[in-house]
Amino acid sequence: MTDIKKGCDLCGLPVEVFAFTLKTKEGEKLFCCEGCKGIFQLLNEDEILSDPEQDQPSKK
Numbered sequence: 001m002t003d004i005k006k007g008c009d010l011c012g013l014p015v016e017v018f019a020f021t022l023k024t025k026e027g028e029k030l031f032c033c034e035g036c037k038g039i040f041q042l043l044n045e046d047e048i049l050s051d052p053e054q055d056q057p058s059k060k
């Protein structure tokens with residue numbers, strides 16, 4: 001059975017589309033929308049693992 005429904009790791013809303021994820025030291029986090037993902041990133045910068053597949057040029 002793969003009937004596990006997970007809530008957004010930021011706001012707790014049920015996540016239907018598994019499109020907004022982040023890899024962190026604690027495992028993969030799942031979010032309901034781009035906004036929640038972005039906020040989590042800001043709040044947990046130290047926990048986020050860099051994803052080589054999304055190697056975006058950083059603005060420094």
Ligand SMILES: [Zn+2]
Pocket residue numbers: 008009010011012013031032033036
């Ligand atoms: Zn959310």
